[in-house]
Amino acid sequence: MSSTAQTHGRPRRAPTMADVAQRAGVSHQTVSRVLSNHPNVRDTTRAEVQRAIDELGYRRNSSARALVTRRTLTLGVVACNPTLFGPASMLFGLEEAARDEGYMASAVTLRRYTAKALEEAIDHLSEWGVEGIVVIVPHREAVAALAELRLPFPVVTVEGGHTLPIPGVSVDQELGARLATGHLLGAGHRTVWHVAGPPDWLEAEARVKGWRETLEEAGAEVPPPLVGDWTPLSGYRAGQELAGRVAAGSARRSAADVTAVFVANDQMALGVLRAFREAGLSVPGQVAIAGFDDIPEAEFFAPPLTTVRQDFAAVGQASIRLLVDRLEAGGLPDDERVVIEPRLIVRRSSTLT
Amino acid sequence: MSSTAQTHGRPRRAPTMADVAQRAGVSHQTVSRVLSNHPNVRDTTRAEVQRAIDELGYRRNSSARALVTRRTLTLGVVACNPTLFGPASMLFGLEEAARDEGYMASAVTLRRYTAKALEEAIDHLSEWGVEGIVVIVPHREAVAALAELRLPFPVVTVEGGHTLPIPGVSVDQELGARLATGHLLGAGHRTVWHVAGPPDWLEAEARVKGWRETLEEAGAEVPPPLVGDWTPLSGYRAGQELAGRVAAGSARRSAADVTAVFVANDQMALGVLRAFREAGLSVPGQVAIAGFDDIPEAEFFAPPLTTVRQDFAAVGQASIRLLVDRLEAGGLPDDERVVIEPRLIVRRSSTLT
DNA sequence: ACAAACTCTGTGAACGCTAACAATGACACT
DNA sequence: AGTGTCATTGTTAGCGTTCACAGAGTTTGT
Structure with missing residues (x-):
C-alpha cells in the first residue's frame, strides 16, 4: 500500500504516468482511467496497471492534475x-x-x-x-x-x-449569555455583574447584549460591565475591582452589591476566581460565577466552573x-x-x- | 446591450500570463520575468507589465508553476x-x-x-x-x-x-523533569512523588527518567509513579490516591510520606490540586506541587503553579x-x-x- | 569602423496530467 | 453479410507556467 520503496536503483526522478503505462504495456490514458476508477477498464488490464503502479511506487502529480482540472x-x-x-x-x-x-x-x-x-x-x-x-x-x-x-x-x-x-x-453567543445570566438570576441574585471581552470582538459584544437584555427583561439593574482582554490576568484585575464591591459581612446591602458575575470566557473567570480567593471571598458562598467556553480545565477550577459550552x-x-x-x-x-x-x-x- | 457581458461581473476565467502579455504588448516571457524580478527588464517595460497585472488582477497559477519548477x-x-x-x-x-x-x-x-x-x-x-x-x-x-x-x-x-x-x-524533557524535581528536593523535601503521563508517550517516559535519576542521585527514595493520561480528570484521580498518603497531622512521619509531587503536565496538576483541596490539604503548606508546560492558566491556579516552560x-x-x-x-x-x-x-x- | 560583449525581448519546447474524440474488436440483430 | 451498439483502448491537444536558447539593439574596445 505505502511501499513507496524505490530506494533501490536510482531514485532519479519520480515515476510518471508514462512510466507506469510503459511498464504495464498500455497507454497513459488507461493508467489515468485506472487511477480515477473509470468503469470501462478490463479487470486484467486494471490489475496489471495496478501492479506497475505498486512496483514503481507511482503517485499522481498533484500539480499537473490541478493544472488541467482547474481544481x-x-x-x-x-x-x-x-x-x-x-x-x-x-x-x-x-x-x-x-x-x-x-x-x-x-x-x-x-x-x-x-x-x-x-x-x-x-x-x-x-x-x-x-x-x-x-x-x-x-x-x-x-x-x-x-x-x-x-x-x-x-x-x-x-x-x-x-x-x-x-x-x-x-x-449563538447572545443565547449563551442569556443562559448564563438567566441561570444566575434564577438562583435568586438581584442582579448579575459582567466581565466582558474586548469591545472590538463581536463575540464579546454579543455576550454583553445577551447579558444586558436578560437583566432588563427581568427588571434587574444593569451594572456597568468591566472589560478584559480574554486573558486570565485581565480577569484577575477585574476580579480585584469587583471584590471591592462585594458586601462586606452583612452590612448595608445595596442593589449594586456584587453577588453574581458572568465572565465572558473561562480564562478570565479563572482570574476572577483567584482575585476573589485572595480577597477572602468564597465562591459560590458569597459570589456566584459563570464563565463561557467550557475549556477542559473548567471542571477542575476551584470551585468547578459553571460555563457555556460551544460545539x-x-x-x-x-x-x-x-x-x-x-x-x-x-x-x-x-x-x-x-x-x-x-x-x-x-x-x-x-x-x- | 448584449447579454454576453464578459468584461462585466466576474470574468469568465482567471486571466493568464498571456492575457497580461497581450495587454502590455509584450511576450508572456517578459511578464514572467517581471514577476520573478529578473534584472534584465527595462524599467518602462516593467512598469507597463505591472500596470497590466494590476488592471487585470492577475495572479500566477500556482499549479502551472509547480508543475514546471517541480516545487x-x-x-x-x-x-x-x-x-x-x-x-x-x-x-x-x-x-x-x-x-x-x-x-x-x-x-x-x-x-x-x-x-x-x-x-x-x-x-x-x-x-x-x-x-x-x-x-x-x-x-x-x-x-x-x-x-x-x-x-x-x-x-x-x-x-x-x-x-x-x-x-x-x-x-529536553529529562532536563525539565530534573529541574522540577531538583527544585522540590532543594526546598527540603525528603522525596518527590510523580504523576506520570501515559507510558507510551516518549515525553512521559523522559520525564519519569529525569525525575527518577534526580532522586537517585540525591540518594532519595523513589516512590512508585502514578500514571495519568494528561487530562485533568486523571490528575484528579491520582491526587485522590496521593491525598491518602499525606501524613495526617504530625503523626509518625515516614520517608514515603507525600510532601512534594511533580506532575507530568499542568492539566493533571490542576486535577491534583482539586483533589488535595477536597481532601483539605493545603498547597504548598502540606504538599508542594510542580507541573510541566506552563499553560497560560497555570499562573492563576489555586495556588499559582510552579511548572516547566517549553519554548x-x-x-x-x-x-x-x-x-x-x-x-x-x-x-x-x-x-x-x-x-x-x-x-x-x-x-x-x-x-x- | 567592425567585432565583441552586453542588454533586453521573443520563440518554442517541455512539465505530467485529463478531456475529447477516434479507433478497434466483439457481439447482437436485421 | 451489413449495420448498430457497446466495451475497451489509444491519440491528440491543451492546461499556464518556466527554461533554454535565439534574435535584435546598444554599447564598448581597438
Whole structure:
C-alpha cells in the first residue's frame, strides 16, 4: 500500500504516468482511467496497471492534475491565535471536516486582527491556489475589511456577525449569555455583574447584549460591565475591582452589591476566581460565577466552573459544508447562515448546595 | 446591450500570463520575468507589465508553476490533538516559521496515534504534493511506524526521540523533569512523588527518567509513579490516591510520606490540586506541587503553579529550519538533532514563604 | 569602423496530467 | 453479410507556467 520503496536503483526522478503505462504495456490514458476508477477498464488490464503502479511506487502529480482540472482541492483557513482553546478547537474541527470532504485545509494564523494582516493572510493563501476560504473573524475591524475585499473565490465566515452578504456560521453567543445570566438570576441574585471581552470582538459584544437584555427583561439593574482582554490576568484585575464591591459581612446591602458575575470566557473567570480567593471571598458562598467556553480545565477550577459550552466541531463542519456547497454547486445565496446553539453547563461555582 | 457581458461581473476565467502579455504588448516571457524580478527588464517595460497585472488582477497559477519548477513550496505537518496547549502552540509556531521561509504549511491532525492513522495522514499529505513533512510524534508506536516508512521526501520529527536515523527537534524533557524535581528536593523535601503521563508517550517516559535519576542521585527514595493520561480528570484521580498518603497531622512521619509531587503536565496538576483541596490539604503548606508546560492558566491556579516552560515557538522554527535546509541543500546528515532547553518557572505551589 | 560583449525581448519546447474524440474488436440483430 | 451498439483502448491537444536558447539593439574596445 505505502511501499513507496524505490530506494533501490536510482531514485532519479519520480515515476510518471508514462512510466507506469510503459511498464504495464498500455497507454497513459488507461493508467489515468485506472487511477480515477473509470468503469470501462478490463479487470486484467486494471490489475496489471495496478501492479506497475505498486512496483514503481507511482503517485499522481498533484500539480499537473490541478493544472488541467482547474481544481486544487485546497481550502484556506484564516484563524486567530490558536493557542486559545476556542480557536484551536475550531481549527481542528475545520481541518477534519475538510479532509472528510476530500479537501486539504491550509491554515494561516494571525497574531493580530488588523485589516492589513487579514489581507496578507488571504493573499498568502490565494498565492497557493486555494479554491475557497473560511475566515474566522470574531473581530469588528476584520469583518469590515473582509467586506471590502472582492475575492475571486467563495468565502465563508465564522463568528463574523450577520451583517455581511457573506455566508457564515456562528454560535449563538447572545443565547449563551442569556443562559448564563438567566441561570444566575434564577438562583435568586438581584442582579448579575459582567466581565466582558474586548469591545472590538463581536463575540464579546454579543455576550454583553445577551447579558444586558436578560437583566432588563427581568427588571434587574444593569451594572456597568468591566472589560478584559480574554486573558486570565485581565480577569484577575477585574476580579480585584469587583471584590471591592462585594458586601462586606452583612452590612448595608445595596442593589449594586456584587453577588453574581458572568465572565465572558473561562480564562478570565479563572482570574476572577483567584482575585476573589485572595480577597477572602468564597465562591459560590458569597459570589456566584459563570464563565463561557467550557475549556477542559473548567471542571477542575476551584470551585468547578459553571460555563457555556460551544460545539466547535459542529461549527467547523458547518462552515466546510457551506464552502464546499458553493464550490461544487454555484449560485447559492450569499446570506446563508448557520447558527449553532450553545449549552449551559452548571457546576459548583454558581450553585449553593 | 448584449447579454454576453464578459468584461462585466466576474470574468469568465482567471486571466493568464498571456492575457497580461497581450495587454502590455509584450511576450508572456517578459511578464514572467517581471514577476520573478529578473534584472534584465527595462524599467518602462516593467512598469507597463505591472500596470497590466494590476488592471487585470492577475495572479500566477500556482499549479502551472509547480508543475514546471517541480516545487510546490508546501510542507506537511502531522500533529496530534491540537486542543492541548502544547501541540497547538507547536502547530502555531510551525505554521508561522514555514510562512516566514516562503512555504505553506498544511497540517493533518490525528485523533489517535496508531501506525495506520499516521500512515493515512502522511498519505493524505503526499497526495497533495508536499515537499517534506514535520511529524510530531511523542508516541512510541508512531515513531516505530514512521521508521518503517521509506518516504520519497525529507521528514523531520518533533519529540520523536533520538533513536531513529531521522533529523529531529525536541525539548529536553529529562532536563525539565530534573529541574522540577531538583527544585522540590532543594526546598527540603525528603522525596518527590510523580504523576506520570501515559507510558507510551516518549515525553512521559523522559520525564519519569529525569525525575527518577534526580532522586537517585540525591540518594532519595523513589516512590512508585502514578500514571495519568494528561487530562485533568486523571490528575484528579491520582491526587485522590496521593491525598491518602499525606501524613495526617504530625503523626509518625515516614520517608514515603507525600510532601512534594511533580506532575507530568499542568492539566493533571490542576486535577491534583482539586483533589488535595477536597481532601483539605493545603498547597504548598502540606504538599508542594510542580507541573510541566506552563499553560497560560497555570499562573492563576489555586495556588499559582510552579511548572516547566517549553519554548514551542523555538521548536517550530527549528524543525522548519531543519526541513527547509534539506529541501534546499541535499545530502545533509540524517541524525541531526536540535534540543531546546526548558525553563523552570517557580510559583507559589512549591514555595513556602 | 567592425567585432565583441552586453542588454533586453521573443520563440518554442517541455512539465505530467485529463478531456475529447477516434479507433478497434466483439457481439447482437436485421 | 451489413449495420448498430457497446466495451475497451489509444491519440491528440491543451492546461499556464518556466527554461533554454535565439534574435535584435546598444554599447564598448581597438
